[in-house]
Amino acid sequence: MKSKILLPLLLLMLILPQMGYAQQPAESNAGPDNDYGIESEKLYPGWLVLEMLAAAESELEEAADEAYAEGYKAASLRYAPEEGYWKSIAESAVRENSVFPDRIISGLCGFALGGIAMGIYNFARH
DSSP: OHHHHHHHHHHHHHHHHHHHTOOOOOOOOOSTTSTTOOOTTOOOOHHHHHHHHHHHHHHHHHHHHHHHHHHHHHHHHHHHHHHHHHHHHHHHHHHHTOSSOHHHHHHHHHHHHHHHHHHHHHHHHO
16 A cells, blocks of 8 residues: 555655746747847738748849859859860761761762753753
8 A cells, every 4th residue: 555655656756846947938039129120929911921022032033043153153164174075076976967967968969960950951952
């Protein structure tokens, strides 16, 4: 019987001092002196909220464009020495893999001119 009473009594003695140390809930310090001047307890009209969101969105787009430009510039500077090499490789690949290389075009033009000349010759003969 003593152990049934002793255990809850010991647990109660352990919990009570800890409850005395419990902190009060911290209140929000987001008064008008915060970075944005927004009072957390105040209700703002919808037009003001939309205006603030539009301003934030435009600033975000501007910052993203600037970051993209900086990254592009950094990459351009980094890979500038290799640009000439890769450009020559691309141009040679286009020349080699074109549908009608210069030799074939020249041959087709010569064949066409020969055919026209033969047609004029045969037409003039009759």
